[in-house]
Amino acid sequence: MQRQISVFADWNAVTELLAFSDTLEADWQLPHDYVYLLRLVIEEVATNIVKYGYDEQNRDQIQLLCQYEQGVLTIIIRDRGYPFDPHDAPPPDLGREVEQRTIGGLGLFFVREYADTLQYRHDPASGWNELIVTKTMTMLDRLRSLPLFQVVPEAILAELAPRLAECRLAAGEILFHQGDPGNECFVILSGAVEVITFVNGTELRLEVFHAGQIIGEMSLIDQSPRSATVRAIEPSRLVALNEAVFATLIGSSPALAMTMLRSIVSRVRNTNQRMIHDLERKNAELLAAYQQLQAAQAELIRLNRLEEELDVARRIQQSFLPRVLPQPAGWRIAGFSRGAQAVGGDFFDTITLPDGRVGLVVADACxxxxxxxxxxxxxxxxxxxxxxxxxxxQSPGSINTSILLHAVSLTNDYICREHGDANMFITLFYGLLDPLSGTITYINAGHNPPLRIARNGDVAEELHEGSLPIGIVSGQTYEVYELQIQPGEKLVAFSDGITEAMNPAGELFGDARLQACLQTLCHHPAPDLVAAVVAAVDTFAAGAPQADDITLLIVERLSDSQL
Incomplete structure (x- = not known):
């Protein structure tokens, strides 16, 4: 570690240099002996430079460089004032009475005596003076500087210090691993280390130890493997104590033994509290997980019941669709319906009346x-x-109108009256087919207009859209229309799930594609045409989720050649 500062050589220089030394003391955690020497050099040498090294007209800089490595403090102070070698200063006459001594020289004497080495050199070419002061702390000095060992008798420390060796760790370096033998403990001289363990492969920090603390003594005491791993957080210096040294220290100082015992008890208590806290946290997590599991199980049961109910509803709805469609002589009728959800809102139906007429229904509930x-x-x-x-x-024409108006009006008025608050409505195409004449009388209550397809596949007619859907206005008036299906022609009734089927790009199948499909496949009989149109829609959708049901009903009048 090394730092330096340069200040102007006036009377403010000493104050600035002392503030610099205070910073080094805090940042480097310097022992007291080193701090004393550093401040002594600043107060004596720097003061002499300011006072005697420069004239008032030619003041220059004072440079102070400090280096601290491996227990050695090096102080270098440089100036360009008048040359002066501290070795040339005569020693003070300590044998005389204070009143009889020559003033001055005592500070430099203390510097020479307290430092391990003192070197001075002057460079005539540049004019720089350089004073190098070093102080090396012995192991005994280091131990004595730690509060932990201040209660140990000096003679014991002096006896043990030569037998101890320093251990240095770089930041991130491991002192020992969990599970290693615990044959020694360590005193941290400088730096900091962390105690870590691993839980399910995840690193967990247990504690941090700093200078002056002892670590690893529990394994040394009970001869058990290391219970955790110790790793340096920053460059650190430690001294190892084997069992014999440890026993000598403990035996020589009951105060040290009590201090270490308190430390061990405190760490065990903290560990227990941490374990209790962890157990409480894990219990809370387990309780929360159990409650979540219970909620998930309840939700799963609810969803299973809902799925069962939907499955029942789906089977019921499928049962509403005619299992066998009537096939009057000279006609083919085919249909298909598939819900976008488990239970859909589309349906088709055929109603066979006593006189052979067939009701054709295609509807879509909102x-x-x-x-x-x-x-x-x-x-x-x-x-x-x-x-x-x-x-x-009644006559055929009037009876068709009567049936249609009665059925549609009754359904509309009942839904408006009994279920108006549900805000539900249904688009409906209802036609009555007279197989003998080929006439279809119909009411369209807001449904997609069916198409009459000619023998060549062209759209011969788009039926009327009619009035409002049923379930909106009570007493609604409905128009009755009539069309003629010629031999070879088809009536195609469908829900908007056909034309509004959407592909992954967001494009709609649309009326144009439906009509093109019907024209291309017009030679297919009604059952095959239904299957082909549905296949074309599915191919276009390409697996994209659909928002609407698909329903298709095709009524085909056979040509003379098909009979």
């Missing part, structure tokens, strides 16, 4: 999940019951 499925089930049941409650004695 929202998804269980609530939408309940409204699907309610709407399907109302439509079926109302459709079959109308008498069949």
């Amino acid at each position: 929202g998804k999940g269980v609530t939408a499925a309940l409204f699907v089930a309610l709407s399907r049941s109302l439509l079926r019951a109302a459709s079959q409650a109308v008498g069949m004695s």
Whole structure:
């Protein structure tokens, strides 16, 4: 370690140099003997330089360099004043009475006596004077400077000091490892070390020891392996005490034994408190983990029950779809429905009436999940019951209108009246097919307009969008429309889950792709066409999650060549 300072050689120089020495004392943790010598050099030599080395007109700098390595303090003080070798100063006459002595020279005498070496040189070319003072602390001096050994008799320290060797550690260097034999303990002369252990591979710092403290004595006392690893935090110097030296120190000073006993008891108590704290913390963590596990198990049970309920709802909803579709002579009817969630809000249905007419239903409840499925089930049941409650004695045209208006109005008014606060509505296409004439009479309550596809695959007609969905306005008036399906033509009814299917890039399948698909595949019979359209939508979606259900119903009138 080395530091230096340069000050102007006036009367403020001594104050600045003493402040510099105070900093070194704190930063380097200098022993008291070294501090005394450093301050003595500053107060005596620097004062003489200021007072006698310069005239008032030619003052220059005073340089002070201090180096502290391996227990040796080197002090170098330089100036460009008048040359003066301290060795040339006559020694004070200590035999005379104080009143009879010559004034001066006593400070330099103390410097010469207290330092181990004192060298002076003058460079005529540059004019620099250099005084080099060194002080080497013996092992006895080092031990004596530590509070731990100040209670040990001087004779014991003097006897043991030559038998002790210094151990030096660089920052990060290991003094001993956990599990090593404990044949000696160590006194820290300077620096600092940390006690560490490893828990499940993670390093844990237990304690930090500084200069003047003893470490490793517990293993030496009970002859057990080291319970932890000790590593230097900064450059450190230590002295090792084997069992014989340790026993001599303890036996020579009951005060030292008591001090060490207090230190051991304090560390054991701290360790116990730390263990208790760790146990309390781990118990709290275990309790929190147990509570989280209980909550997770409860949530898992809840989710399992919900999944079971959804599975039941899914099976119930699937049971609402017609298992076997009617196939009137000269016609093919095919359908498909798949929910975006476990339980969807789309459905299709076919209602066979006594006189051979077939009701065709495609609907989409707003929202998804269980609530939408309940409204699907309610709407399907109302439509079926109302459709079959109308008498069949009227003419074909009027009976179709009566069935449609009665079924749709009853369903709409019931939902508005009984479930209006649920803010649910359902788009609905409901058509009545007369297989003999090829006529379809229908009401469209806000649903995607179905398409009439010609024999060549072109869109021959887009049906009317009609009025508001059911469940919005009680007493809603519905328009009844009629279209004719020619041989070879198809009616394609679908939900918006077809046209609004989205691919990973965020693009929609759209009406244009649906119509192009229908044109390309127009030669397919209705069941194959349903499967092909669904496959085309899935290919376009490319696995992207979908927000809406998919429902498709195709009614095909066979041409004469297909009969």
